Amino acid sequence: MTVKEMTTKQMAEKVLDKENVFILDVRTEDAFEDWKIESEHFDYMNIPYFDLLDGVEDILDQLPKDREVVVVCAKGGSSQMVAEMLEEEGMTNVYSLEGGMKAWSEHLVPVKVNDLKDGGELYQFVRIGKGCLSYMVLSNGEAALIDATRMTDVYIDFANEKNAQITHVFDTHLHADHISGGRQIAEQTKATYWLPPKDATEVVFNYQPLEDGENVKIGNTTIDIHALYSPGHTIGSTSFVVDDQYLMSGDILFIDSIGRPDLAGKAEDWVGDLRETLYERYKELSDELVVLPAHFMIMDELNEDGTVAEKLGTLFEKNHGLNIEDENEFRKMVTENLPPQPNAYQEIRETNMGKITPEEEDQREMEIGPNRCAVR
């Protein structure tokens, strides 16, 4: 008997549709505590597969019979074995997550944010398992990418479907939590690759320096991408205003949190920049701008339509990180009690600088776990 597989795409739909799934996670307790498929509508049970090798009888009565039970492991092998054992015990509602947490970490859901003023479109690519967000701006046969992940085919295929040529690729900053696909996409499509020069002092490849106030047109309509120097998470962090409507805030400002300043080892130095960016530079922008960040941390940050977006004015009212009057208190919040640093963040930074080129399998391992770029 072959076991029923659930694809990461189906799983993503269940998360977004708020379905009530039972997850049987058979990874180690450490791995489960570190990172799992998040949904407040899911129920979870964690028991490592190696504790089930002698049989699954002991857990049978703890599993529901009236809804889907999805077995999840690291790569999809152990979950298959456990799902098969459960089927042999007569369960019919069991699935194995195809490709496991690795595939889950790589799954991207393109969600349309909106049409742009002159007929273009803006898409948000939600990397639901890891909480990374990237963007494609489409206009009149041209496409620009912002903060692309290493799943480069997804963007290239998507642009092809839209009959658009990728002409510009941007990274808002040198990422520490995931490996950028920007440089590779730019090479493949002959697009221009833009990086903030202050983040790129150690990179070993050619790039177009992205300076404050730079305007880049996508298509022959007037979809300007306006770069805004916004240091804090990294010294070079740059935000974009697209089509006068959208603020791509990178890892500086999220929906329910703000960027952490410590991932390049400079928390004390950059906390002042972070405060200035959030409390002065961003304050001068229109409240009507829709903030599109590079990450989300919790599923609550997703809107009903699956996008992660909120008006800047609303964030100034509701985001705790934008409402700390006292500068010392702010300093304390972003330098003390920080969450653990992302997995392999040093190696990820070096990869993004082009200093090391790990095999794809190693890149997957490096990216395991949540993004942890924020501080609340």
Place this chain on the structure above:
Amino acid sequence: MTIKSDVLLDAKGLACPMPIVKTKKSMKDLEPGQVIEVQATDKGSKADLAAWAKSAGHQYLGTIEENDVLKHYVRKANEDEEQEKKHPHVVSNDELTQALNEEDTVVLDVRESAEYAFNHIPGAASIPLGELDERADEIDQSKTVYVVCRTGSRSDLAAQKLSEKGFAQVYNVVPGMSEWSGDTTSNQ
């Protein structure tokens, strides 16, 4: 470094869950106290094997990576390690820490060489209990010998053996490496 093991399991090229499934199976053929070397290429096998060993009561010693091959070392649980200790001269870990500064102190580690390789007191000599009869003359009889193992049981047997062979100053260190908080080193 080369590490001695009693059984070699080739799990190269196998994806999860197979490295653990095979290890669990091979473990049945090992004598208690013996060490298995599991060669695997699945990167996830390291965390899984360590967690499995803990859950099954075995002793995960460590992993060495060589040319993309992960070599894991696990020692099979030894149920009779909790036996009564008979050697009359016993010192605590703290007392050994003090004695390390003395000129005539010799630390003799009688655990398996794979256990020793991953974690031992700097300067300790390694003679596994099973080899002590043949190799006891490697230790200077005129020194004060502190015998360590993981929990104090193997070192108890070793201390008795050394006394029989005429060593005058022999101490069993209890509990030994399982709770050693001082400096350690590895062969790597």
